[in-house]
Amino acid sequence: MNSHSSIRMFLTHLFLIVFTILTLYPVMLVVRKSLSPGDNFSRSLNPVPKELTLKHYKDVIGSRDSTGRSLFGRQFLNSLVVSLITTIMGLFLASTAAYSFSRFRFAGREIGLTMFLVVQMFPATLIMIPLYVILDRLGLLNSMTGLVLVYSTTAIPFCVWMLKGYFDTIPKELEEAAWIDGATRFSMFWRVVLPLSRPALAVTALFSFMTAWNEYILAETFLNEETAYTLPVMLQHYVGSHSTSWGKFAAGSVIVSVPIMVLFYVLQKHLVGGLTAGGVKG
């Protein structure tokens, strides 16, 4: 390696390091805030906290409602249960529908596929008001059931397209072989196609989970009791118009983001392929 290219390497690294630090700086500030005392940001730009305290974490986790029950536990459970059920429902509904779209040619297939694609473009606000009315009529406002229903159905179109794209790549010959061996249609689906599409299923699951875990505006609109809140709504309320508890917000953000970021890292490689392939191609 000659000196010219090593200087270039050095400059590239320098640039990348500066860029990365710049990018991560806001995150570092949040982490610092979550570990240092006081409700507001301090006027220092140093991302390393001067005094360490876990007070904010304790405050967030130990938050209680007026009757003394743990609020955070409740809200965490809300988020977790809603996200998990959404994932399971979304996977089940989407995989069967995607299989049908991928393997059968039936009347209404084209229109169904187009519909699933178009539905993805709906702004949530377009269906929010009618949804509000429907959930109200069904008595499902402020309930997890309502949220699960809404989340899983809004996640389905994407999941269907994604899984359909993947199912299309699985050779039909495998199923034919199974068919010759006497497998039923269902066991072809269950024992041939599904095991082969584990990566796609994982991504779809992650996507459903993330949609539900990170959704803010529908939850904010449909829920108005503290005990029914999901974590995003709770976090927003820490720094909403009436309060500015940035410390609690920071601690809460760390708690909420870390699990989802870990999940994201595990599966992000597949997510990109799915998003660009399944999400757009008509």
Place this chain on the structure above:
Amino acid sequence: MRFTCPIPTPKRITMAFTLGLSALLLAGGLFIVMRVQNKTLENTAIQDGNRLLYQAYSGKSPQSLDLAGFFILNTIPGSNSKLFNFNMISGWDHAKPAEKLSGKLNTLSETSKDKRFQALLRKAHDAGAETLSTGRYYARFESRPGKPPVLIFSIRTSPNQVSVVFMPLKKRAPSAPWLMLFISLLATIAVVFFVSNRYAPIYGVLTFACLAGLTISAYRMNPSGPFYSFLTEGFRGFGKGYFVAGWLGLSAITFALAITWFTGHASRFFRALREFRLAYTYIFPAMIGMMVLVLIPFAAGLALGFFNHCRGEFQFVGFSNFIDILSGGGSSLTNPLNFWFTLGVTILWTSVNVFLHVSIGLGIALILKDPLLKMKGIYRVLLIIPWAMPNYITALMWKGMFQQQYGAINILLDNIGIGSISWFSSFWPAFMANVITNTWLGFPFMMVVSLGALQSIPTSLYEAAEVDGASKWQQFKTITLPLLRPALFPAIVLGSIWTFNMFNVIYLVSGGEPGGATDILITEAYQWAFKRGERYGLAAAYATLIFVILYLYTKATNKITRAAEDM
């Protein structure tokens, strides 16, 4: 082998579906005609009532309106009784309304021997009493079999006085059946879309003719004529008049056609159904969920755009929401509440963001691609963090960064000597704050996409170019960009749709400040629905427009992709 060759969709099945659909459409169209007619009549009646009341109070004589009665309800001071005395005007004098307002006191039984009319009067009285006790305005449409419906309308005019009007409806048909024609048109499009074979135009024309014919005949009817009770009473008046006969005839023809087909080709149909049964079974659960929670709300949302919402009551207003929005609602082009202003901001917002996402993402990807570079993985992992974070947290975090007093950005600017900026009190800084936030959270996606696409470009191409003496820039222009396009283009389309609808960033960072100027269409719609007096109708119209814009956009991009693939 049976399942490797998918069974072609028999034309006949499509035809059957179309026939069934037509029948459904006919029934549905008829039903809607009736409902809309009712609703329109009611709305005109309420408007008439308002005008009447105003005229009575301003001393002008109410012209051209037939009154069934007009009275004023007075409380007896100090009495808790809910039974009120009221002045009953018998024989309304059009010429001198004021005189008659202080007319003779009558009891209910004296007014009329007609029991129905008495019941009506009692209802009016109760409405007045309720209005007085709750302070609410009351307007109601009472239909009477065989007679013109009556409007009961009461309003509290002073602390212990209520004015009540009840009057028969003016016999007036709605001005134009354009809404129904519009629905017919939509139905026609749906039919054509569904059939999608060479018979489509015929079916389209048939559907449109049927629906439009029905509509026009419904609207041309005189509400006081023989069909009137049918329209106001729903199916209670069923069996009367040409309208019903005509409708039955049309349905009969439709069904006859369907039955003819069934008897001729039933076996084929059922065989195909058996074949498809599995497909439909697999798709059924997802379909149900989508129907109930996406399509029905979507349809309801579209319909809502034609209504006006006021304190829990929806009033049909036709296209006026859309006209209101598209004409800018009477505000100038520079007013943030103007649709075109918001649209401009949205387009600017989307294009600036997508440009920044792509250029930063692609730039970093090109740097990271260098095969000699070490620790690529670490940079990549670290730079994806913004994408992995939930975006509402990102938005709130940046809102903290832009805070005037303690925000990191202002402190930095202070330290450099520029001085702190009040980010959210004028348009450009607020817009920039939003853009910075969104760029931060958006570029990693483009970076990852570009990285993936770059890796799939064979290095031999570059080696060959190197041999031919091409410069780095030439290589980029002739090899990298063209080969990136198939991967990058869908990502850009997707990214622009995401950005176009990026509710969380706008809503949580600037919140539309200052004065709604930085709102994009989607947050503007939300503001109308939930922050500016529950104008659900207007918000729904906004949402519909957003949908139309995005739909056209994807259509256009699809065309472009296809054209590019053909080249």
